[in-house]
Amino acid sequence: METGNASLAKIAKVIDPAEPPEDPLIALARAVHALVWSSSCTGDSAPKTKVHEPDTFDGSDPEKLHKFLVQCELNFQDHPHTFRSDRAKVTFTQSYLKGMALAWFEPDLLNPDNYDHLLWMDNYHEFLQELTANFGPHDAIVDAIQQLKNLTMKDGS
Template sequence: MESDEQRWRCGIENAISGLERNVHDMTQLIRDMSSVQAAAPTHVSPPVQFPSRTSPIHEPKLPPPENFTGEAKQCRPFLTQCEIHFQLQPSSFPTERAKIAYVISLLSGRAKLWGTAEWQRDSLFCYNYKDFAAELRRVFDPIAPERDAARGLFSLRQGRRSVTDYIIEFHTLAADSHWNDPALTDVFFQGLREEIKDELATRERPVDLRSMEDLATRIDLRLSERRRERQGRILSNSANWQFKSFPPPQGSGSSTTMSSSEEAMQIGRTKLSKEERERRRRGATWLRKHNPHINWVRREITGWAGQCSSTCLQEAVGGQPPSESTTGVFSDISKVPPEYHDLKEVFNKAWGEER
């Protein structure tokens, strides 16, 4: 058995369906009357001639607005969409009641219940669209939009976005604020990014909002161009960067010499000679085998690979350098690459025995 509330809702839905049929019938009747009047013969009067009607006014076909469920922030956009339909399709809404009936047919949820109840009560504001829209805003959007807009404008900041995006949000809030142009100009300036404010400080400040927006947009675009130019220059310099090695120390006994204009290593710019590749290969092999431990700050070799103690040096190399009285007895270092002849002290047998 249906409850009273269910029967009441069913009655409301039936009433709305009836309203929709009535609106459709009235619209069709008006169109039929217009076509009959245009087709009916006119009384010919020789002194007076009426201009013939060439074609009916073309009205665009628009999709209906989305249903309004009673959400506060959608109230004013919904009414605006309905008013656009009234403006572009005047023949479909010839009376105030037709406009109100169309709006009620687009309500849903609690808004639908409210609109149907007011229509059935035959409320006075259901005979004038402006009064009906004002009552709809009063019920479902009671908060004054001016306050929200004012708070939004005071807290709005550009941040990292572009000035164009900042202007779009600014104008959305400014439309409900009812502020004058000087006030909007000042609060727009306060919300700009600091680097744009610095640029504006060096120029004559615009006196109106539009001029301020245009100048800030030009400055923002120029700053973006400069950032891209700097990034491109950094990438270009990185691509041309070259790795260089220091020349061998003087008196090293190296058989390979380099002129002051030559560089030991250039990546991607020169091809190594066969002799240079062989020299580097032999040097790398020797380093991997003996693995010298080098203190680059003190310019000393502090140790060698573990197998060097029993094979190359007889015992680990370390400690203080030999005294001046120690007689230098060196092993045959002819097989050692010439780049390491300046380190021949490590092959001093007398030094090793002394230690």
């Protein structure tokens, strides 16, 4: 990656004070072009990573939710500028839902009147809580305690 001084040197070559002055807009356009070009060049730096898109998640197997979320997180880390906002993360994650997992969110997605009232649409943490509560693995101990509380003795008559 080029240093700031190298970038400035390239811009200085584009805007040569020895040449007759040109239209300031053309000079500005050339300077912007040089900056864009220098920031996009990676030179001999490490090659870009290639992260696989996440597998789709349909909610039928709660044990697959963790793997799905890890795959989404890898994409977020590989493209930090794309996923700066929570809404971008929520939208990306929802785009890989299908089946009953997508069906759970579909009514809210298709009703724009709800957009201002749904915290999970703009808050990735809230979205994860909603997804996990409905499609994640349940706590076996809590489930067993709940079942024991609901047991009743049958009358032997």
